Amino acid sequence: MGSNARENTFVVVQLTGGNDALNTVIPHGDGLYYDFRPNISIGQDSVLAIADNVGFKPEMQAVKRLWDQGKVAVIQGIGYQNPNRSHFRSMDIWHTAEPDAIGNEGWLGRTIRDLDPTGDNVLTGINFGRGLPRALACRGVPITSVGDLETYGLYPDLEGDPWQQQALDTFSRMYGPEGDRGLIMEFLAQTGGGALRGAEVLRTAPERYESTVEYGASSIAQRLRDAAQVLCADLGTRIYYTQHGNFDTHSGELSDHARLWGEVDGAVGDFWDDVKQHGREDQAVMMIFTEFGRRIADNGSGSDHGSAGVALVIGGAVNGGLYGEFPSLKAADQIEGDMKPNNDFRSTYATVLERWLGLEAAPIVNGHFEQFDFLKG
Numbered sequence: 486m487g488s489n490a491r492e493n494t495f496v497v498v499q500l501t502g503g504n505d506a507l508n509t510v511i512p513h514g515d516g517l518y519y520d521f522r523p524n525i526s527i528g529q530d531s532v533l534a535i536a537d538n539v540g541f542k543p544e545m546q547a548v549k550r551l552w553d554q555g556k557v558a559v560i561q562g563i564g565y566q567n568p569n570r571s572h573f574r575s576m577d578i579w580h581t582a583e584p585d586a587i588g589n590e591g592w593l594g595r596t597i598r599d600l601d602p603t604g605d606n607v608l609t610g611i612n613f614g615r616g617l618p619r620a621l622a623c624r625g626v627p628i629t630s631v632g633d634l635e636t637y638g639l640y641p642d643l644e645g646d647p648w649q650q651q652a653l654d655t656f657s658r659m660y661g662p663e664g665d666r667g668l669i670m671e672f673l674a675q676t677g678g679g680a681l682r683g684a685e686v687l688r689t690a691p692e693r694y695e696s697t698v699e700y701g702a703s704s705i706a707q708r709l710r711d712a713a714q715v716l717c718a719d720l721g722t723r724i725y726y727t728q729h730g731n732f733d734t735h736s737g738e739l740s741d742h743a744r745l746w747g748e749v750d751g752a753v754g755d756f757w758d759d760v761k762q763h764g765r766e767d768q769a770v771m772m773i774f775t776e777f778g779r780r781i782a783d784n785g786s787g788s789d790h791g792s793a794g795v796a797l798v799i800g801g802a803v804n805g806g807l808y809g810e811f812p813s814l815k816a817a818d819q820i821e822g823d824m825k826p827n828n829d830f831r832s833t834y835a836t837v838l839e840r841w842l843g844l845e846a847a848p849i850v851n852g853h854f855e856q857f858d859f860l861k862g
Contacts, residue, residue: 493802493841494716494723496756496771497593498705499618500749501730503572505788506778506795506824508742509545510559510811514538517814521782525738535559539811544747547754548797555805556757558859560796560833562812564826568777568792572733575776580619582831582850592834593724594623595849596842600723607683610724611715613708618726629683634711637687690718698759705729706752713759716769723842732775738787749773753799766801770841770860772833773797780822781814793824796833798859802841808857829854836860 508525512518513532532540533549539559541549551557565584569575581588597610607627612618614632621628631637694714700706708727715722729749734742753771760766774796779788793812812824819825835846836856847853 491719491765491768492721492723493843494725494769495596495837495842496709496712496725496769497620497727498709498749498753498771498773499620499726499728500732500745500773500775501576501728502733502775503575503777503779503790504732504775504794505734505738505742506791506793507781507788508738508779509542509746510535510539510561510795511542512538512811512814513540515814521814522788523783524785525783525788536807539807542743542746544743545750547750547757548799550754551757551799552805556799556801556803557805558798558803558857559807560798560828560857560859561807561809562793562824562827563774563796563809563830563833564777564793565829565831566826568820568823568826570777570790570792572776572790577619579774579776579830582834590623591618591620592849593620593726594626594628596838596844597621597628597724598623598626599844599849600842606721608686608715608720608722611712611722611726613711613725613727614704618728621724621726627683629687631687631711633707634687634714635691637684686720687715690714690720693718696759696762698755698762700755700759701748701751703729703748703752705748706755709752709756710759713756713763716760716765717763734779734787735784735789736787738783757799761801770798770800770802770837772837773799774830778824781819781824782822791823792820793826796830798833798837802861804859804861806859808859832856 508527511527511532513529514537519526527542531543534540535552548557578584580591582592601609604627608629610621610628612621612630617628617630691714694717700710712725732745760769775794778791778794780791809828812827831850832854834850835854838844838846838849840860
């Protein structure tokens with residue numbers, strides 16, 4: 486397990502709850518933004534301008550620094566046709582890359598299967614956080630979920646205790662190759678055996694890691710620190726996934742959105758400082774996305790579910806800049822009070838798959854889509 490070769494890796498940060506695109510990449514040069522949002526707009530003097538008409542929210546200092554270095558691609562107007570404002574349905578669409586049907590497999594699960602067809606490395610894909618995001622779910626594909634890398638493992642509280650070895654021996658026998666278990670037990674054997682092997686290897690990552698970067702105390706900071714430790718340990722992990730929220734800012738948006746983005750921005754900045762310190766800046770590409778944006782008009786103290794959003798792609802291999810068109814805020818151009826999506830999210834997926842991970846995108850994203858030039862050749 487693991488590899489000494491430094492292969493390209495992909496880090497995904499999901500902003501759960503529907504991040505407000507208009508208060509993330511702010512059209513500060515468009516008076517309609519201030520007309521539609523008298524209560525939650527960001528003042529022009531606070532915006533971190535990146536172009537004549539748009540800029541980042543003031544809490545995005547680290548992202549702005551990376552932008553100034555040419556390492557941030559802003560994907561404007563991202564979404565899909567016939568938008569759905571349900572968290573569950575919209576996230577299912579993003580996770581499976583199937584807008585017209587209920588998908589059975591996650592797009593990153595299919596990606597991992599193509600990266601490691603025989604499932605030799607149970608750490609090819611890792612989720613940092615609890616549970617298994619649908620994007621990673623795919624039949625026959627082992628995925629490891631890590632809540633806290635420092636304590637990750639089987640019975641970590643018993644370390645050095647004879648009971649731990651006894652428990653591990655029992656676990657090994659349960660998930661060993663012996664016996665006729667049937668299909669269900671075969672699945673359990675694969676999952677449990679993979680967990681056993683993955684736990685033993687992952688426990689070595691913190692021991693092999695040193696850094697002068699001090700991450701913040703937020704959950705997203707700790708998870709991206711864990712991701713950096715695994716990346717720097719050369720364990721053969723190609724896909725890293727984590728999420729942060731709750732970005733469902735129906736009320737109290739000015740304070741809540743600022744706090745959430747302050748946490749994300751700090752964590753992202755620390756992660757890139759860390760991987761740069763370890764000479765890995767050109768090894769990773771990060772995508773930050775959400776299931777949908779918010780309505781153009783505020784509701785008094787927040788914003789409700791919308792459609793078109795914004796995604797960020799960050800890394801040393803990124804051609805920084807604005808990609809896609811910023812959706813018009815004119816009433817005639819809106820879609821039921823929302824910004825109208827003008828580029829399919831699968832174009833961004835396809836770009837990463839083919840130009841970064843070296844895979845054929847069409848079977849993974851269910852079709853052929855125009856690609857962007859946000860990755861260097």
